[in-house]
Amino acid sequence: MIELRGVGYSYSGDALLSDISLTLAPGSFHFLTGPSGAGKTTLLKLCYLELKSTSGQVTLFGRPAQEIGRDGIARIRRRIGVVHQDCRFLDHLPVLDNIALPLTVAGHPPEAHREELGELLAWVGLEARARALPPELSGGERQRAALARAIVMSPDVILADEPTGNLDWEMSLRLLTLLTELNRLGKSVLIATHDLNLIRQAKTQVAARVLRIRNRHLVAAGADL
């Protein structure tokens, strides 16, 4: 579904990523780890075309990235659910409307999906917070709302950037469980995190491949993971 072949990314002449090759096949589960500033977020952004690679080939759902226009990118993003580190909500809209936003912009009236939205809210444990505004949510609630928004369109791929960064261990495990459940439904999952305990915990639940960014290159993680 998402394939990177020899991809590099440079900013102002400085190479941030070099010769990255990665394939996110249907039903796969990947962790992406590495120290802060290693380029995890950059790699995720290359996967949903928020950034354009400066070398190599990115292919999304069989289409080379350079052949995809702006409308095409919008359509492809409806098939990729992204959970950002900072969540990125529209603060003037209630949680429910934020979660339904991908449906709204795709021209699907949220009223027609009321039941599914209710189930989704229950699944992430936010039924009681549906009418709250994003600034009123706790860190954990924001992460779960972001996950709900990422999967509301039933995407083929879920990309999560430090989804447990602001959560305590118990909440992190809960979010991890939600992601592994989605993976069992056939979704491809890529989680960027520097939380090695979370990765170890995940490997007890799902067959996850762990990748590490080291010196701008993507390598398989060591045996400790």
Next chain:
Amino acid sequence: MTRLTRRAQRLWRLVWALIKGDPRADRVVPPTGFTAWLTLFTAGAMAFLAVFALALSLATGRLADRWASELAQSATIRISAPAEQMERQTEAALRILSQTPGVAEARALSPDEQRALLEPWFGADLPVDSLPIPQLIEVIEARRGFAAEGLRLRLRAEVPGAVFDDHTRWRRPLVRAAGRLRSLGWVSIALITLTTAAMITLAANAALAANAQVIGVLRLVGARDTYIARAFVRRFTIRALTGAVAGTLAGMAAIWALPSAEEASGFLTGLGFAGAGWLAPLPIPLLAGGVAFWATRGAAFRALKDVT
């Protein structure tokens, strides 16, 4: 299907989407604060000024037409002669005029009429009879007109005190001035339109910059550029339309409240609309709405180019 038809259909779809609106799409953009008032005020003020520019243009147009047509149909003969010859030369001039083809009517102005002409400069108690004031003869042209040069030569030969004036000398600059004023009115409307576009573009740019994060989120969840642009375009177009309707109505009321030409005669008192001319300002709000539509659309798509 021709390219023109396809373009017309595309334009119609745009306009229809704008009219129909999408409450959900409108909600995704938060209230845009001061830019809302800026757009409303700009459109209102510019529409108000546009009404005056239009009134000026139409009024000067009417004035130019009147001077061009009415004065072109008349001429004046001024007879300056010693008192004892005045009556004889006047009769001679009238006789020549009665024999001149193309003259519909010619008559000597009475002392009262001559006094009325001089009254604005010398007051009401001017003793016309005791002053050596030239006798004026008003000449009205027939539709086919007369040969002005031939008449001038004949008068010079038979009425030595007569000076023939067909008004050309002073009518032309007046008509030219009125024409220039009319053009200035249209230039003003064009400048007002451009200024409105510039102001709304600035307001839209400010709103787009203030909502950069919203735009980023919308793009990331799969919103197309047209969806995002439409939310801003609709908002600014409706504001501009509302402001322009208010400004146009206020401008028309102000024009209506101006003193009429009958109450106080003078050049500017003719400023206003006449008859069906009152319908002329009605397209101004539509023009403002159209300007806002294209200005915001352009600004939105330019801003969206920087957002992946």
